Amino acid sequence: MRVPGRTGPGSDQCCRRHHAVGRQWSPCGDGQRPGVTYRWITTDVDLVAHVERLLQQQRYALDTEFHRERTYFPKLALLQIADAEQIVLIDPLACDLSPLKALFESDVLAVLHAAQQDLDVLTHACGAVPRRLYDTQLAAGFLGYSTPSLVSLLQAELKVPMAKGDRLTDWLRRPLSNEQCDYAASDVAHLLLLHDTIEAQLAAEGRSEWASAACEELRVKPVSGVDPGMAWSRLKDVRVLKAKARGVAQAVAEWRERRAMSLDSPVRQVLPDLAVLGIAQKQPRTIADLAQCRGVDDRHTRGTIGKELLTAVETGLAAEVTMPAAEGEELERHMRPAVALVSAWVGEVARKQRVDAALLATRTDLVSFLRGDETSRLAHGWRNEFLGDGIRRLVEGRSALTFDGRGGLRLVDVTPEPAA
Structure with a gap:
């Protein structure tokens, strides 16, 4: 050789x-x-x-x-x-x-x-x-x-x-x-x-x-990537935007994402995050107004790019956009404390059974299951066999978590209180 x-x-x-x-x-x-x-x-x-x-x-x-x-x-x-x-x-x-x-x-x-x-x-x-x-x-x-x-x-x-x-x-x-x-x-x-x-x-x-x-x-699992229509929700500080500004941010971020895909270029090279937020705040109607937005430079005001950005602003101003619910908020209020309780039990099961807790259930899995989503990973298969009954017993008040005196938790049966 x-x-x-x-x-x-x-x-x-x-x-x-x-x-x-x-x-x-x-x-x-x-x-x-x-x-x-x-x-x-x-x-x-x-x-x-x-x-x-x-x-x-x-x-x-x-x-x-x-x-x-x-x-x-x-x-x-x-x-x-x-x-x-x-x-x-x-x-x-x-x-x-x-x-x-x-x-x-x-x-x-x-x-x-x-x-x-x-x-x-x-x-x-x-x-x-x-x-x-x-x-x-x-x-x-x-x-x-x-x-x-x-x-x-x-x-x-x-x-x-x-x-x-x-x-x-x-x-x-x-x-x-x-x-x-x-x-x-x-x-x-x-x-x-x-x-x-x-x-x-x-x-x-x-x-x-x-x-x-x-x-x-x-x-x-679907290929990782960004839904262009939801790209705006990943912007830092987007939650402080008012209703009209959110619509503009959504439309401009979607334009940026699609253009980045077509050019095979990083999104921030197409238009920086600061410019998306600046345009959302100022909501320009002319090229001169666009040039005054923070984060915008000459590349973004020349030719078709400037025109496309102004079109996106117009589209955004006509849209009604609400912030997506934060994780856990889609649960009814009285069920939200159950997420922390069940998470603690899942972590204990993972420790005792020597299984990575992330494989057993993510927070998203727990929220989906507690919401009654039939497509939840916890609703069927080996995860349901492993965790389903215990989660139901906790949520229904038929079981409780206690310390076992050795640094761990244990699931114990209790008598549910009668409904008021």
């Missing part, structure tokens, strides 16, 4: 010894393999061939590197895949990624860690996400971990040390350095063994189905 002086697109050699992985990783789990290699894929032909190979496997590990600070949508910079025999680094700047759809739509299991952002990136870059997904971070939550990083989970479960990555590294530059390639490859090198280790423990605890259900929830 030749060890080139540099690795990545533009290099005349395609692979090097991956010293960052070394002896700790074995596709067979025996820990005896002296080292692994990674290979660059920079051509459509090679990618098609590799996808055909992966379609014969039972599973593969997947990770991505991306940037989004200069664009509206995440920009995929690198895609890493490991199977039982090798690691490949796929250059999305050089390859057409459409062949990956066949892999994602197959029955081959994709193993990722903290997959939410990866799924967002793949949706935009490939137009598809894996049909079968296993997230080691989510699954570890059913073993008592609380949103563990890959570094901490590898250390705890496999005793594999892994260097933390440089958050400021530029994954879009070419060629990538050997250090970047080593780090990228190490992100997937241990995932299959970690999958085996976690799944064996979950099976012993009878929790494999819970983890599978949680992974499927993540897989089908």
Whole structure:
């Protein structure tokens, strides 16, 4: 095996010894393999061939590197895949990624860690996400971990040390350095063994189905993003705006969001938050008035942009916009104290059962369930079996929480007081 002086697109050699992985990783789990290699894929032909190979496997590990600070949508910079025999680094700047759809739509299991952002990136870059997904971070939550990083989970479960990555590294530059390639490859090198280790423990605890259900929830979760019509509600200090100003803020923020999407540019580069609020307060009717709004500069008053902003102001002045209810306010007033009570019990159940509390129920889940929403995650499935009866008993006054004298809480039966 030749060890080139540099690795990545533009290099005349395609692979090097991956010293960052070394002896700790074995596709067979025996820990005896002296080292692994990674290979660059920079051509459509090679990618098609590799996808055909992966379609014969039972599973593969997947990770991505991306940037989004200069664009509206995440920009995929690198895609890493490991199977039982090798690691490949796929250059999305050089390859057409459409062949990956066949892999994602197959029955081959994709193993990722903290997959939410990866799924967002793949949706935009490939137009598809894996049909079968296993997230080691989510699954570890059913073993008592609380949103563990890959570094901490590898250390705890496999005793594999892994260097933390440089958050400021530029994954879009070419060629990538050997250090970047080593780090990228190490992100997937241990995932299959970690999958085996976690799944064996979950099976012993009878929790494999819970983890599978949680992974499927993540897989089908809508791609993260902003509803243009609700973009205004994320502005700082928007709650102090009066009714007409809220309408203008809503219309201008929606215009900004849609323009940022069309340009694939960060929203604040299209129009800063200060300008949105300034326009909402001043409600300009002319270009001269628009130029006087705080945060507005010459870019925003020239040509079609200025005209479009004035049109948005006019639209906003004709709209009636109310602030969305704060979390918990959509409950009837007499039910609001129940959120804190039930949250305390959920936290205690999570502690005793060694389950990440965020997997059991978020505050949004609790509010939805207490409101009687049939689509609430707590209304069905393993969460309902775990928590549903206890929540109902607390809310109905048939049970209460007491201290157990050992730093914990316990649920005890009580006799409900007769209705007045």
